Amino acid sequence: MxxxxxxxxxxxxxxxxxxxxxPRVIVKNDDGESAISEAGSSSPSGMEDLHNAPIAPEAQEALQRISEKLNKENDLERFAALTDTLASLYSQAGKFDSAAYFLDKAADRIQSLERFEKAGIAYYEAYTFALNEEKVAYLADRTRFFLNKVLDENPTRSDLKTRVAMTYVSSSNPMQGITMLREILDADxxxxxxxxxxxxxxxxxxxxxxxxxxxxxxxxxxxxxxxxxxxxxxxxxxxxxxxxxxxxxxxxxxxxxxxxxxxxxxxxxxxx
Incomplete structure (x- = not known):
């Protein structure tokens, strides 16, 4: 084909x-991982650029209002709830990188496996839709950064390992991803x-x-x-x-x- x-x-x-x-293998990333920043660092273009895409005017007011509350919120539980709301709204609007951005903010503040998993899955979803090579590389990197934190504690999570594997197959080291998929099939x-x-x-x-x-x-x-x-x-x-x-x-x-x-x-x- x-x-x-x-x-x-x-x-x-x-x-x-x-x-x-x-999987992202259908869109070749010629630059591989050479454009990826170190895990945990900001993207080459700045993280805020990822969630700057236009959105329907009728949704802007609600998103702005919740974002303002988020910036002032000190209670971690309420902060997490607000990021979840924003992520859900952006996902519904098809802005998956924006959803990941806010879940990243929650994971950075709360530092729990649940939050790492939410952020990693959101970044993977954004990764599967991205076309720009620099963005693909960055989203793949963030996916691995968060999901590997969960896998370090729960190495049998084949669902997360599969996502991590698929971020490698379009990189400069595709065999790493294929090897991971084979390991999953060997076990299951x-x-x-x-x-x-x-x-x-x-x-x-x-x-x-x-x-x-x-x-x-x-x-x-x-x-x-x-x-x-x-x-x-x-x-x-x-x-x-x-x-x-x-x-x-x-x-x-x-x-x-x-x-x-x-x-x-x-x-x-x-x-x-």
Missing amino acids: KKSQIIAIVIGVVAIGLLFSL PTNEDALFNMGILSMQSGQHRRAVERFEELVKHHPANIQGQFYLAVSYFESKQNNKAKKQFQEVRNMSTDPMILASVDSYLERL
């Missing part, structure tokens, strides 16, 4: 809000996140038959994973297994009523 095809699919799938965010061969992401990595590298194996294993154990079902069909298509591809696309059609999924399915069926 060509990179442009994968990007087109990703845009459609992300827009319908499915379970998993797609049916791990949903790891199987999905290894399948995506196989597609990205043109190993479509290997992708078929990964996605077949994924949907065998996690049949409700609509993205896995869809990408299994795409992998069949790309590996020239047309009969299986047609059957699988029909299966996806029967599983979803979302017009964007159905449009993607119809596009492939027309080519079979």
